Amino acid sequence: MHMLAVTETKGFHLDPRTKLLLMAVVATAEFLYGHTAFMLAVAVIPFILLLTNRQYKAATIFIVLFVAALVVKEIQNSIRFHMVVNMVVVLLVGLVLRLFPAFAMGNYIIKSTTASECITSLSRMHIGRNITIPLSVLFRFLPTMQEESAAIKDAMRMREIQFGTKKFWQNPMALLEYRFIPLMISVVKIGDELSAAALTRGLDNPADRSSITRVGFTCYDVIAVVISGVMLFVTLFIIKW
Amino acid sequence: MIEIKDVSFTYESGESENSLRNINLKIKDGETVLLCGESGCGKTTLTRLINGLIPHYYNGQLTGQIYLDGKEVKDYQLYQIAPMVGSVFQNPRTQFYNVDTTSEIVFGCENMGLPVQEMLARLENTTKCLKLENLLGRSLFALSGGEKQKIACASADAICPNSFVLDEPSSNLDISSIKDLTEVIRQWQSENKTVIVAEHRLYYLAPYADRIIYMKRGEICNEYTREEFLELDPKELKKMGLRALNPFDLMPEKTPEANEKSLQIDNFWFSYEKRGYPIVNIPDLTLPQGEIIGIIGDNGAGKSSFARCLCGLDKSSKGTLKLNGNALNAKKRRHISYMVMQDVNHQLFTEDVLDELLLSMDGENEEEDKVRAQEILAGLDLSDKLKLHPMSLSGGEKQRVAIGSAVASGKEIIIFDEPTSGLDYRHMLEVSEKLIQLKEMKKTLFLITHDPELIYKCCTHLMFIEHGRILWHRPMDNEAVRLLQEFFSHEKGESAMAI
Amino acid sequence: MQKSNKLNGKDLINVGIYTAMTLVIFFVFGLLTSLPVIYPFLLFIWPFVCGIPMMLYYTKIQKCGMLTITGVICGLFFFLIGYTWIGLVGWTLGGILADIVLKAGQYKNFKVTLLSYACFCLGMMGCPANLWMAGQSYWENIHSSMGDQYAETLQSMMPSWMMYIGFVILFVGGICGALLGHKMLKKHFERAGIV
Numbered sequence: 056m057h058m059l060a061v062t063e064t065k066g067f068h069l070d071p072r073t074k075l076l077l078m079a080v081v082a083t084a085e086f087l088y089g090h091t092a093f094m095l096a097v098a099v100i101p102f103i104l105l106l107t108n109r110q111y112k113a114a115t116i117f118i119v120l121f122v123a124a125l126v127v128k129e130i131q132n133s134i135r136f137h138m139v140v141n142m143v144v145v146l147l148v149g150l151v152l153r154l155f156p157a158f159a160m161g162n163y164i165i166k167s168t169t170a171s172e173c174i175t176s177l178s179r180m181h182i183g184r185n186i187t188i189p190l191s192v193l194f195r196f197l198p199t200m201q202e203e204s205a206a207i208k209d210a211m212r213m214r215e216i217q218f219g220t221k222k223f224w225q226n227p228m229a230l231l232e233y234r235f236i237p238l239m240i241s242v243v244k245i246g247d248e249l250s251a252a253a254l255t256r257g258l259d260n261p262a263d264r265s266s267i268t269r270v271g272f273t274c275y276d277v278i279a280v281v282i283s284g285v286m287l288f289v290t291l292f293i294i295k296w
Numbered sequence: 297m298i299e300i301k302d303v304s305f306t307y308e309s310g311e312s313e314n315s316l317r318n319i320n321l322k323i324k325d326g327e328t329v330l331l332c333g334e335s336g337c338g339k340t341t342l343t344r345l346i347n348g349l350i351p352h353y354y355n356g357q358l359t360g361q362i363y364l365d366g367k368e369v370k371d372y373q374l375y376q377i378a379p380m381v382g383s384v385f386q387n388p389r390t391q392f393y394n395v396d397t398t399s400e401i402v403f404g405c406e407n408m409g410l411p412v413q414e415m416l417a418r419l420e421n422t423t424k425c426l427k428l429e430n431l432l433g434r435s436l437f438a439l440s441g442g443e444k445q446k447i448a449c450a451s452a453d454a455i456c457p458n459s460f461v462l463d464e465p466s467s468n469l470d471i472s473s474i475k476d477l478t479e480v481i482r483q484w485q486s487e488n489k490t491v492i493v494a495e496h497r498l499y500y501l502a503p504y505a506d507r508i509i510y511m512k513r514g515e516i517c518n519e520y521t522r523e524e525f526l527e528l529d530p531k532e533l534k535k536m537g538l539r540a541l542n543p544f545d546l547m548p549e550k551t552p553e554a555n556e557k558s559l560q561i562d563n564f565w566f567s568y569e570k571r572g573y574p575i576v577n578i579p580d581l582t583l584p585q586g587e588i589i590g591i592i593g594d595n596g597a598g599k600s601s602f603a604r605c606l607c608g609l610d611k612s613s614k615g616t617l618k619l620n621g622n623a624l625n626a627k628k629r630r631h632i633s634y635m636v637m638q639d640v641n642h643q644l645f646t647e648d649v650l651d652e653l654l655l656s657m658d659g660e661n662e663e664e665d666k667v668r669a670q671e672i673l674a675g676l677d678l679s680d681k682l683k684l685h686p687m688s689l690s691g692g693e694k695q696r697v698a699i700g701s702a703v704a705s706g707k708e709i710i711i712f713d714e715p716t717s718g719l720d721y722r723h724m725l726e727v728s729e730k731l732i733q734l735k736e737m738k739k740t741l742f743l744i745t746h747d748p749e750l751i752y753k754c755c756t757h758l759m760f761i762e763h764g765r766i767l768w769h770r771p772m773d774n775e776a777v778r779l780l781q782e783f784f785s786h787e788k789g790e791s792a793m794a795i
Numbered sequence: 796m797q798k799s800n801k802l803n804g805k806d807l808i809n810v811g812i813y814t815a816m817t818l819v820i821f822f823v824f825g826l827l828t829s830l831p832v833i834y835p836f837l838l839f840i841w842p843f844v845c846g847i848p849m850m851l852y853y854t855k856i857q858k859c860g861m862l863t864i865t866g867v868i869c870g871l872f873f874f875l876i877g878y879t880w881i882g883l884v885g886w887t888l889g890g891i892l893a894d895i896v897l898k899a900g901q902y903k904n905f906k907v908t909l910l911s912y913a914c915f916c917l918g919m920m921g922c923p924a925n926l927w928m929a930g931q932s933y934w935e936n937i938h939s940s941m942g943d944q945y946a947e948t949l950q951s952m953m954p955s956w957m958m959y960i961g962f963v964i965l966f967v968g969g970i971c972g973a974l975l976g977h978k979m980l981k982k983h984f985e986r987a988g989i990v
Contacts, residue, residue, distance in 0.1 A: 192811025210643035233645040252391035256404035257378035258804040687987035
């Protein structure tokens with residue numbers, strides 16, 4: 056699995072900088088929660104964005120959970136649950152309402168942005184190589200670690216090193232060691248070879264890096280920002296229910 | 297022009313292996329040079345002198361001068377060498393920096409800060425010359441090893457250097473991908489580029505090289521012209537520790553013995569999605585027990601998936617294996633089978649070699665286990681490495697430790713996935729000896745490989761997989777050899793047509 | 796080849812690799828962060844397990860700035876997944892602090908590394924800190940939006956003095972993590988020849 060998308064989206068798409076801005080807005084809005092209308096407005100932003108990126112399943116799950124949480128929150132004071140059940144319900148509702156809009160937004164950003172778009176737009180924001188190089192290495196290594204980790208898991212199963220066996224109970228910590236140490240050794244070795252390969256293609260060149268990836272603001276960005284802004288403003292200050 | 301004068305080099309670790317002694321070499325523009333020799337002879341080190349990784353990346357003791365277009369390599373910065381020398385390395389998985397193919401191809405150009413127009417033009421040109429149309433805009437993680445290596449070549453090509461340095465580029469590739477690689481090198485030759493390749497597999501390149509340099513223990517031992525080299529006697533090549541020039545037309549060295557015991561496969565079935573297209577679909581198959589069974593087939597034919605089914609690694613795989621009268625489902629198969637992976641680093645866990653074997657034993661009687669583990673390791677020539685960390689061993693030694701752990705846990709079926717990728721003749725022989733040794737211990741071995749020499753050396757049976765089905769399987773007789781050679785020529789030929 | 800103090804490509808790639816490793820391990824153990832009940836334990840577990848990749852990372856650090864970058868990238872990541880500005884600021888500050896300690900100690904002995912890592916871990920407070928930093932308005936919001944019970948559950952789990960205790964736990968966890976990482980370094984990485 057990739058952390059970010061691989062192919063660029065056609066049709067409606069936002070500049071990564073706009074996505075970052077909207078994320079900041081959603082993350083901040085979570086502190087300002089007050090009225091139901093405002094919460095809904097906050098949730099609608101990632102919902103619509105998910106729809107534009109054809110992530111229908113994620114969008115549906117998110118909005119259903121969110122609305123359900125809102126409903127439960129509205130009625131929970133009138134229904135008396137058992138104490139423990141109530142605590143769990145309250146926790147879950149809080150979790151969904153408070154964290155899910157940001158999660159959904161994160162999901163959208165991850166699935167709609169390619170690694171090169173992300174790096175290019177960061178350098179457009181005059182963020183230097185000191186951040187962009189490690190970040191692109193990070194994007195490249197997350198899937199690598201997943202591949203390596205899957206292979207190690209297979210190897211462990213073939214050796215019957217797993218949870219619940221007699222060997223496991225003798226030394227449960229060893230399981231973690233077996234899982235993480237080979238992974239790290241593998242990643243370090245890959246990293247060394249990767250560095251060599253990247254340097255022979257001029258990674259250290261002090262010249263300003265150019266990029267083949269096209270990023271830039273379009274009318275979509277304006278539309279998204281204006282609509283979100285108006286929606287949040289209206290629900291925060293005008294419609295209060 | 298590349299000129300190396302009186303160069304000696306030793307890595308930081310101080311080992312004599314891979315070091316260089318008194319190298320003198322001139323490579324003219326437009327020349328194709330093939331560097332060969334046993335592992336550790338220093339051919340990889342020599343490539344690093346040319347692309348500047350020595351002295352700019354790998355530290356060590358360097359004397360003598362290396363000139364690149366008249367200027368010493370040490371006076372350049374690495375990024376200044378980048379536009380002059382393009383590099384392709386051994387492992388396709390470790391040399392890409394980006395996540396998608398298009399960015400990867402233009403990676404070098406982006407670093408140089410080329411204007412976008414120029415970059416697009418180069419991208420188009422490289423795509424056309426190396427025939428990459430169907431690879432653009434894809435995730436690098438979803439590509440096969442051969443495709444990744446093609447992208448690596450393209451990435452070097454897009455920088456438009458005058459010379460290319462390739463360090464064992466075919467190590468992890470199958471036969472048809474090697475064919476593609478040959479096409480790329482031919483393309484560079486036609487553009488009059490200098491091409492320097494360090495390589496074990498000689499068959500694909502020797503017919504096109506202008507000069508073949510044979511290295512031994514860090515020195516240039518001999519130089520051949522193409523004609524001289526192609527004339528060399530196969531026995532002579534073996535003595536030099538080199539791979540065969542015609543690996544496809546050898547004779548099998550092992551014959552199957554009469555054998556009543558068999559293992560029976562019933563209804564093996566696996567697919568990634570429920571009711572999706574089956575990747576493995578074997579209704580009924582009887583194979584002999586205690587033999588070395590070579591598994592051949594195209595890339596993506598289902599060889600690895602079959603192996604994973606056999607090991608019981610995929611939970612959703614269906615079917616049973618009958619062995620010694622017991623029908624084993626996936627979970628039980630995990631108990632009796634073991635796969636030695638291509639990247640053996642993944643399957644070594646502990647802090648020393650002896651522990652690695654003890655981990656595979658039941659631990660009922662520690663003293664007894666220890667004695668047995670030491671015996672097994674002695675049989676694998678690892679007696680002197682008992683206390684070393686498995687990861688500090690060489691590739692072949694690691695492989696043997698993995699074999700040892702399989703033997704220690706009493707596995708009946710051992711599967712090898714490309715055990716000889718990137719190995720020279722001597723190490724390949726070593727592997728085949730170990731395989732035969734395991735066979736003598738009555739283990740049933742499966743061998744997924746693209747290495748014809750290894751197949752001829754030790755396989756007693758062959759099975760051919762296509763689209764997840766077994767098309768044929770038979771003992772290694774004349775008919776099998778005919779079918780095998782047909783498969784090889786198809787592998788070589790079909791990709792030629794695709795290009 | 797230490798010509799300058801400027802970070803070169805190799806350093807930056809190292810930053811990327813070890814940041815990826817640390818983040819992955821952090822995340823694997825932190826998947827349950829949304830349940831406030833286990834926050835106090837996570838404050839110890841996080842620095843403890845991240846000690847392993849980080850100690851390996853420290854062996855590669857010869858220049859100032861690498862830990863700051865790690866902090867910034869981790870912070871960016873947590874900002875992106877919804878830990879707000881405080882996540883970004885917390886991690887960044889932790890990184891800067893760790894860099895300062897390491898520079899002052901001249902990258903030499905293990906005690907400096909240990910202290911520096913413990914400081915780095917303080918930055919992990921960026922993750923749960925929004926609970927406290929948002930202060931009164933946050934609690935009011937929680938009361939009104941989540942109902943009193945949720946807020947009280949949270950408050951009883953995390954009384955305000957817990958914040959200072961939290962830093963102490965992180966610091967201690969950092970020290971233990973560094974020791975664990977150091978042990979693994981000796982046990983595996985050095986013997987495997989990758990340090």
